[in-house]
Amino acid sequence: xxxxxxxxxLIFFVVVSGFAIIxxxxxxxxxxxxxxxxxxxxxxxxxxxxxxNSDKLRVDxxxxxxxxxxxxxxxxxxxxxxxxxxxxxxxxxxxRSEVPEGxxxxxxxxxxxxxxxxxxxxxxxxxxxxxxxxxxxxSPGTGYFSNPVDVLNSKDALDPTYEQTGHNGGRMDIMFSSxxxxxxxxSPIEGDWTNSGKLLRxxxxxxxxxxxxxxxxxxxxxTDFYSLSVINQRRRLVGCEFVGQLxxxxxxxxGAYNFLEESDDFYEFLVGTDYTFESGxxxxxxxHRNERGKTxxxxxxxxxxxxFYLGENKTISRDQMYGMVSYPITxxxxxxxxxxxxxxxxxxxxxxxxxxxxxxxxxxxxxGNIYTGCEGRFYNSKLGNGVVIRGRVYF
Amino acid sequence: xxxxxxxxxxxxxxxGWMGLFGNLTINQSTVFDRRLMGRNMMRKVLxxxxxxxxxxxIAEDKEGKITAEEIIETMTETLNPEQSxxxxxxxxxxxxxxxxxxxxxxxxxxxxxxxxxxxLEPGRVKDQAILMLNNADDIWMYFPRTNRVRxxxxxxxxxxxxxxxxSYEDMGSSNxxxxxxxxxxxxxxxxxxxxxxxxxxxxxxxxDAGYSRLTVWVEKESYIPxxxxxxxxxxxxxxxxxxxxSDVQTIDGIPTPMEMVMYNKLDDTKTTMRFKELTYxxxxxxxxxxxMGMKK
Numbered sequence: 297x298x299x300x301x302x303x304x305x306l307i308f309f310v311v312v313s314g315f316a317i318i319x320x321x322x323x324x325x326x327x328x329x330x331x332x333x334x335x336x337x338x339x340x341x342x343x344x345x346x347x348x349n350s351d352k353l354r355v356d357x358x359x360x361x362x363x364x365x366x367x368x369x370x371x372x373x374x375x376x377x378x379x380x381x382x383x384x385x386x387x388x389x390x391x392r393s394e395v396p397e398g399x400x401x402x403x404x405x406x407x408x409x410x411x412x413x414x415x416x417x418x419x420x421x422x423x424x425x426x427x428x429x430x431x432x433x434x435s436p437g438t439g440y441f442s443n444p445v446d447v448l449n450s451k452d453a454l455d456p457t458y459e460q461t462g463h464n465g466g467r468m469d470i471m472f473s474s475x476x477x478x479x480x481x482x483s484p485i486e487g488d489w490t491n492s493g494k495l496l497r498x499x500x501x502x503x504x505x506x507x508x509x510x511x512x513x514x515x516x517x518x519t520d521f522y523s524l525s526v527i528n529q530r531r532r533l534v535g536c537e538f539v540g541q542l543x544x545x546x547x548x549x550x551g552a553y554n555f556l557e558e559s560d561d562f563y564e565f566l567v568g569t570d571y572t573f574e575s576g577x578x579x580x581x582x583x584h585r586n587e588r589g590k591t592x593x594x595x596x597x598x599x600x601x602x603x604f605y606l607g608e609n610k611t612i613s614r615d616q617m618y619g620m621v622s623y624p625i626t627x628x629x630x631x632x633x634x635x636x637x638x639x640x641x642x643x644x645x646x647x648x649x650x651x652x653x654x655x656x657x658x659x660x661x662x663x664g665n666i667y668t669g670c671e672g673r674f675y676n677s678k679l680g681n682g683v684v685i686r687g688r689v690y691f
Numbered sequence: 692x693x694x695x696x697x698x699x700x701x702x703x704x705x706x707g708w709m710g711l712f713g714n715l716t717i718n719q720s721t722v723f724d725r726r727l728m729g730r731n732m733m734r735k736v737l738x739x740x741x742x743x744x745x746x747x748x749i750a751e752d753k754e755g756k757i758t759a760e761e762i763i764e765t766m767t768e769t770l771n772p773e774q775s776x777x778x779x780x781x782x783x784x785x786x787x788x789x790x791x792x793x794x795x796x797x798x799x800x801x802x803x804x805x806x807x808x809x810x811l812e813p814g815r816v817k818d819q820a821i822l823m824l825n826n827a828d829d830i831w832m833y834f835p836r837t838n839r840v841r842x843x844x845x846x847x848x849x850x851x852x853x854x855x856x857x858s859y860e861d862m863g864s865s866n867x868x869x870x871x872x873x874x875x876x877x878x879x880x881x882x883x884x885x886x887x888x889x890x891x892x893x894x895x896x897x898x899d900a901g902y903s904r905l906t907v908w909v910e911k912e913s914y915i916p917x918x919x920x921x922x923x924x925x926x927x928x929x930x931x932x933x934x935x936x937s938d939v940q941t942i943d944g945i946p947t948p949m950e951m952v953m954y955n956k957l958d959d960t961k962t963t964m965r966f967k968e969l970t971y972x973x974x975x976x977x978x979x980x981x982x983m984g985m986k987k
Contacts, residue, residue, distance in 0.1 A: 329814050329817060330814075331814070331815075365987075421983070421987060423976050423978040423979075424978060426983055426986070426987075432838070433836070433837055433838030434838060435837045435838055435839045438842075457837070459836045459837055460837060469983055471978060471981055471982075471983050473981075474824070474977055474978065474980055474981040474984075475981070477981075477982065477983065499982075501829075504828065504829060504845075506842055539842045540842070540844075541844040541845055541846075544844075544845065544846060545844065545846070546842075546843070546844030546846065546847070547844075548842075570844065571844075571846055572846045572847050572849070572850055574849065574924060574925075576850060576851070624851075624854070626785065626786070626787070627783065627785045627786070627791075627851070627854040627958075627960060628785060628787075628789065628791075628854065653791070653815075653854075656790075656791060656792065656813055657813045657814050657815055659815060688815070690813065690814030690815040690817075691814055
């Protein structure tokens with residue numbers, strides 16, 4: 297605990313020291329930028345329609361003094377519309393009926409207005425070594441829809457490129473050559489040194505391929521929704537990634553074997569390929585296997601569902617296929633269709649997306665989501681079909 | 692024969708010719724025998740005639756000696772100095788007439804074999820970076836909001852950079868004219884008010900270049916291309932794009948077209964790239980052209 301406290305204090309000191317300098321910096325040298333993002337969500341389920349809307353403001357601050365860079369972004373989100381929900385409403389009836397009446401209130405949740413520092417960091421670097429301390433972005437993996445080697449973030453497969461929140465820690469990158477580097481991340485989030493997050497990644501480029509080996513140790517929290525308790529266990533992960541091209545196709549993959557202190561070990565992998573045709577038509581396919589997922593929808597239980605919603609598990613089912621086609625209708629309008637198919641239960645989600653760059657710094661994004669599965673399946677219509685309209689004005 | 696060698700030979704011939712007439716004058720003033728003079732004159736006129744013919748042949752040889760390959764090599768060297776550090780502005784005009792402007796920093800090393808672009812403006816792409824190694828055979832993109840680096844496969848080389856009329860291949864492949872095409876010198880032609888070599892470049896059989904053929908007009912004086920016509924990958928007669936290079940200025944001793952306009956004839960769009968700042972007098976580290984370099 298002492299070690300963790302010391303490192304936390306050290307990181308805090310470095311970050312605060314960095315930002316203490318900012319007031320003395322010429323205001324013109326402080327780069328201020330960001331965006332305003334209004335979002336409207338219309339949801340139809342069980343014959344009823346709902347709205348959950350939000351206004352998000354993100355302000356980024358950035359300043360560099362020679363080889364030292366300070367960065368931060370403040371995010372303020374206001375929610376309006378239907379802000380209070382019950383997680384049980386999104387579960388199959390058979391699962392919901394298992395929850396005792398007296399415990400149903402535990403599953404209520406609200407979208408409350410938030411104000412937080414998403415990233416706040418100091419980066420010190422020379423030509424070969426880079427050190428970043430503070431809350432920062434960390435997104436490993438080569439997969440588009442999901443990343444088995446990424447244990448810090450939980451991607452939404454329906455909106456996989458949306459930004460993730462930052463992670464506290466200290467990170468060091470050492471570059472041996474332009475395509476060979478070693479990275480170490482220490483994330484003192486939980487417990488002492490032994491249980492805090494430690495990640496080591498070695499990346500090398502060979503020919504047209506990039507290969508990465510990684511090892512990660514951290515404390516995993518899994519919620520048991522039957523007993524409403526939390527399981528804490530040490531998880532160790534050994535992972536590898538590759539990305540390159542084969543026979544003219546882009547190919548990539550990543551796999552992880554997870555050693556768990558108390559539960560059964562499991563593996564997870566993803567392989568993908570893509571191709572862009574002369575016309576600009578783009579096709580992407582990925583196959584994802586998560587051994588923690590179930591092979592039959594009849595075995596899905598409340599833990600599977602809610603752990604998936606909370607990001608504690610990446611999928612409910614074991615085997616998924618992801619697909620994306622994209623076509624630039626004009627230079628400013630792009631049409632995409634994302635599809636997710638659960639091999640184990642035959643359900644699917646289809647997400648048509650239109651991206652329109654209306655003005656120089658204004659983007660409009662319209663996404664639909666259609667679930668095809670029957671009651672109890674992974675992508676069942678009870679989750680609600682709907683539309684998300686998202687604008688973004690950059691400054 | 693080098694251009695300097697040809698020039699020396701020309702000088703010798705011209706001097707010899709002048710000397711011949713000088714001798715003739717002396718002969719005229721010292722020897723007043725008309726018959727003898729007539730015989731000598733005949734020999735000398737014949738000699739002069741032979742020299743004129745030879746000079747003409749040599750002058751023609753000079754043209755023939757500069758091969759299409761030499762022109763393309765010199766042009767490629769001129770367009771791709773060893774290193775460069777620049778800020779460029781790219782303005783896209785869509786078929787609907789809307790304009791989008793991007794400002795980016797671009798570094799280049801090993802005569803364009805390595806290059807990196809980092810967007811400065813507008814806000815929606817700020818700090819995004821594109822790294823191209825091995826003449827754009829390997830491309831990585833960096834997205835700062837997720838701190839994610841994504842490697843693009845070769846098929847993406849032909850795609851538009853930020854919706855512009857330049858593909859990654861157009862931007863990052865410095866040696867494509869030599870490696871991917873066979874070139875033939877067609878002749879000379881005035882283009883963009885400059886006297887140019889006109890060359891026809893046809894894609895090599897084993898090449899995966901994105902165009903079936905190119906027509907290139909290279910200015911004779913500076914070896915800067917003033918116009919390049921790009922023909923469709925599958926139809927040699929379908930003009931796809933046309934690039935016009937202008938405003939040639941000498942930067943650090945190297946002639947440089949400061950403005951490049953690409954017209955997309957199929958989409959009826961236009962993209963203008965202009966150097967806002969440029970220097971060739973830099974010593975860029977290899978480490979800059981890396982994942983870490985993109986994130987800085």
